[in-house]
Amino acid sequence: MNDLLAILPELAVTLTAAVVLVVDLAVKGPGRLRALSLVALAGLLVAGIAARPGVIVTPYTAFNGFVVVDEFTQFFRVLFIVLAFIAVLAAEEYSARRQLPYAELIATLLFSTLGAMTIALSGDLITLFVGLELMTIPVYVLAGMQRRNPFSNEAALKYFLLGAFSTAILLYGFAWLYGLTGSTELRGIAAGLASTGLTGPVLVALALVTVGLSFKAAVVPFHQWTPDAYDGAPTPVTAFMSVAPKAAAFAAILRLVGVALQPLQIDWTVAFAVLAALTMTLGNVVALAQPSVKRMLAYSSIAHTGYIAAGVAAAQAGPQAWAGVLFYAFAYGLMNIGAFAALMVLDTEGTRGAALDDLRGLARRAPWPALAFTVLLISLTGLPPTVGFWAKVFVFLPALDAGLGWLAVIMALNAALAAYYYLRVVVYMYMLDPEGAVPDLAPARLVGAAVGLTAIASIVLGIWTDPLYSWAVSAAAPILR
Amino acid sequence: MDFIAPLIFVILAAIVVAGGLAVVLLPRITGSALSMGLSFLGMAGLFALLGAETIAFFQVLIYVGAITVLILYGVMLTGVAPAGADRRLFFQKQAGWALVPLKFVGVVATVFALSFQSNVVQQPGGDLEPLANAVFRDYAFPFEVASVLLLAAMIGAIALVKRGDD
Numbered sequence: 001m002n003d004l005l006a007i008l009p010e011l012a013v014t015l016t017a018a019v020v021l022v023v024d025l026a027v028k029g030p031g032r033l034r035a036l037s038l039v040a041l042a043g044l045l046v047a048g049i050a051a052r053p054g055v056i057v058t059p060y061t062a063f064n065g066f067v068v069v070d071e072f073t074q075f076f077r078v079l080f081i082v083l084a085f086i087a088v089l090a091a092e093e094y095s096a097r098r099q100l101p102y103a104e105l106i107a108t109l110l111f112s113t114l115g116a117m118t119i120a121l122s123g124d125l126i127t128l129f130v131g132l133e134l135m136t137i138p139v140y141v142l143a144g145m146q147r148r149n150p151f152s153n154e155a156a157l158k159y160f161l162l163g164a165f166s167t168a169i170l171l172y173g174f175a176w177l178y179g180l181t182g183s184t185e186l187r188g189i190a191a192g193l194a195s196t197g198l199t200g201p202v203l204v205a206l207a208l209v210t211v212g213l214s215f216k217a218a219v220v221p222f223h224q225w226t227p228d229a230y231d232g233a234p235t236p237v238t239a240f241m242s243v244a245p246k247a248a249a250f251a252a253i254l255r256l257v258g259v260a261l262q263p264l265q266i267d268w269t270v271a272f273a274v275l276a277a278l279t280m281t282l283g284n285v286v287a288l289a290q291p292s293v294k295r296m297l298a299y300s301s302i303a304h305t306g307y308i309a310a311g312v313a314a315a316q317a318g319p320q321a322w323a324g325v326l327f328y329a330f331a332y333g334l335m336n337i338g339a340f341a342a343l344m345v346l347d348t349e350g351t352r353g354a355a356l357d358d359l360r361g362l363a364r365r366a367p368w369p370a371l372a373f374t375v376l377l378i379s380l381t382g383l384p385p386t387v388g389f390w391a392k393v394f395v396f397l398p399a400l401d402a403g404l405g406w407l408a409v410i411m412a413l414n415a416a417l418a419a420y421y422y423l424r425v426v427v428y429m430y431m432l433d434p435e436g437a438v439p440d441l442a443p444a445r446l447v448g449a450a451v452g453l454t455a456i457a458s459i460v461l462g463i464w465t466d467p468l469y470s471w472a473v474s475a476a477a478p479i480l481r
Numbered sequence: 482m483d484f485i486a487p488l489i490f491v492i493l494a495a496i497v498v499a500g501g502l503a504v505v506l507l508p509r510i511t512g513s514a515l516s517m518g519l520s521f522l523g524m525a526g527l528f529a530l531l532g533a534e535t536i537a538f539f540q541v542l543i544y545v546g547a548i549t550v551l552i553l554y555g556v557m558l559t560g561v562a563p564a565g566a567d568r569r570l571f572f573q574k575q576a577g578w579a580l581v582p583l584k585f586v587g588v589v590a591t592v593f594a595l596s597f598q599s600n601v602v603q604q605p606g607g608d609l610e611p612l613a614n615a616v617f618r619d620y621a622f623p624f625e626v627a628s629v630l631l632l633a634a635m636i637g638a639i640a641l642v643k644r645g646d647d
Contacts, residue, residue: 003622007622014629021636062622063621063622064619064620064621064622066620066622066623067622101640101643104636104637104639104640105640107633107636108633108636108637108640111629111630111632111633111636112633114629115626115630118626124623126620126623127622127623127626130623130626130627130630131626133630134626134629134630134633137630137633137634137637138633138634138637140637141634141637141638141640141641142637144641145640145641147641
C-alpha cells in the first residue's frame with residue numbers, strides 16, 4: 001500500500017488519461033472539447049495536490065528501489081504537472097480550429113507527462129529508461145498529429161528517427177554501465193564504480209550516456225532535429241515538447257551525475273562548460289536570423305539549454321549550482337510554454353506559426369495578449385523584475401564561483417544577443433503598423449488564460465523569488481551527498 | 482570443448498550481422514523482411530547460447546513468427562512495386578546465394594546451441610515461475626510503466642491513422 005501511495009501523482013495522471021478517452025466516447029455534441037479539457041485540468045489539479053511541496057518528510061524508496069521519492073522528485077513532478085496544465089489550456093481552441101483528434105492529443109500529452117514524472121522518480125536505470133520512452137514516444141505522435149500538414153509530418157519523422165537513434169545510444173551506454181557494475185540501481189552502480197574507478201570501459205559508458213542524453217536535451221552538437229521538429233509540430237505540442245522533455249533530460253542527467261557517477265569524482269566542468277558555451281552561442285546566433293517567431297523561439301530554446309548546462313558545469317561551486325539548474329528549468333518551462341502559447345493568439349487559418357511581420361501592431365489589435373507576450377519575452381531575455389532574470393543570476397553566480405570566468409563572459413554576451421531578437425518582437429508589436437489587410441484574430445480565451453497565467457507567474461516569481469529558490473535548494477539536496 | 486561455444490557464437494553473430502546487412506541491401510522489401518527474420522533467428526540462437534531458453538523461445542515466437550509475418554502481411558496489403566527491370570546491384574545475386582547456406586548453418590547452430598546447454602540445472606516447472614516472480618513482483622513498477630507505454634503507443638498509432646473528418 002505504501003508503494004502505491006508513493007506514486008499517487010502518477011496514478012492520478014494515468015487515470016486522467018484513461019478518463020479522457022472514455023469521456024470522449026460518452027460525450028457528444030458541441031460541449032465535447034470543453035468537457036475533455038475540464039476532465040484533464042481537474043485530473044492534473046488532483047495530481048498537483050498529491051505532489052505538492054512539503055508532503056515528503058523523509059526521502060524513501062518504493063517498488064524494490066525502482067522508485068525514489070524525495071524533494072527532487074517532488075520538484076520535477078510539480079513542474080511537469082504545471083507544464084501539462086498550461087499545455088492543455090492552450091491546446092483546445094487550436095485543436096478545434098485545426099480539427100485535431102483532441103481526446104487522443106490530450107491523452108497522449110498526459111502519457112508523456114507521466115513519462116517525464118517517471119524519469120524524475122527513478123532510482124534505477126530501468127525505470128529511467130521506460131520513463132524516457134514513455135515521455136518521448138507520445139511526443140513523436142503529438143508532433144505528427146496534424147496529418148495533412150507536410151511540416152507536421154516532417155517534424156514527426158525527424159524527431160522520431162533521431163529520437164530512436166539517440167535512445168539506442170543511451171540504452172547501449174546503460175548496458176555498459178550494467179555490465180561494468182552488475183547493477184541497474186543507481187546506488188548499486190555508484191557502489192560498483194567506487195570499486196572499479198575510472199577505467200576505459202567506464203569512459204565508453206559515460207560517452208554513450210552523455211551523447212544519448214544530450215540528444216534528448218538538444219545540446220549542441222546534438223541539436224539538429226530541434227528547429228524542424230519544433231517548427232513543424234502543432235503549436236500547443238511545440239509549447240509542451242520544448243519544455244517538458246528538456247527539463248526531464250536534465251533531471252536524468254542530474255540523477256545520473258549526482259548519484260550513480262558520483263564516486264568517480266570526475267571533473268565535468270570543462271566538458272559541460274564547452275558544451276554549454278557552444279549551445280548557447282549557436283542557438284542565439286541562429287535565432288537572430290529567423291524571420292518566423294516560432295522558429296526563433298525554437299532556436300532560442302537551444303540557447304536556454306546552454307544556460308542550464310552551464311549550471312551543471314558549475315557543480316564545483318557547491319549546492320547552489322544545481323539549485324540554479326532546477327530554478328532555471330522551472331523558470332524556463334513557464335516562460336517558454338507561455339511564449340509559444342502567445343503565438344497561438346495569432347493563429348489563423350493558413351499561417352504556420354507567426355512570421356515576424358504578422359506581429360506588426362498586435363498591441364493595438366490585442367492589447368492584453370501583447371502585454372503578456374511582452375512580459376514573457378522580457379523574462380526570456382533575462383531582465384528584472386522577472387523570473388528569467390533570477391534564473392540567469394542563479395546559474396551565473398555559481399559559474400563565477402566555480403572559476404569559469406570565461407563562461408560567465410560568454411553568458412553575458414549571449415544575453416545581449418538574445419535581448420536583440422526578443423525585444424525586436426516587442427518593437428514589431430508596439431511600434432510598427434500592419435501592412436495591408438490583417439486577418440481577424442481567432443477567439444482565444446483559454447489560450448489567453450494560459451499566456452496570462454505564465455506572464456503573471458513570471459512577474460510574481462521574479463519579485464517573490466525566495467520560496468521557489470529555497471525549494472530548488474532543498475530539491476537539489478538529495479542528489480548532492 | 483571450450484572452443485565450441487565461442488565458435489557457435491561467431492557463427493550466430495555472423496548470421497545476425499549478415500541478416501541485418503541484407504535488410505538494408507536487398508532491393509525488395511519482402512527480401513528485407515525475410516532477412517530480418519533470419520537476423521532474429523540468429524539472436525534467438527545467441528539467447529539460447531546464454532542459457533536463456535525462455536527468451537530464445539519468445540524471440541522465435543514473437544519476432545521470427547509474429548513480427549516478420551506481420552511485416553509480410555503489411556507488404557502484401559499495401560501492394561508491392563511492380564517487377565520492372567532488374568535493378569539489383571552486381572553483388573546482390575551472389576549475396577542471395579551466400580545467404581541460403583548461412584541460414585541453414587544458422588538453424589543447425591541454433592539446434593546445437595540448445596543441445597549444448599542441456600546440462601544446465603532445470604528447476605521444476607521450468608523457468609516460468611522465476612519469470613512470473615520477476616515480472617509481477619520484483620520488476621512490477623517498470624513492467625507496469627512499459628504497459629502504459631504500449632497503451633500510449635497504441636492510442637497514438639490510432640490517432641495517426643484513423644480516418645477522421647479531415
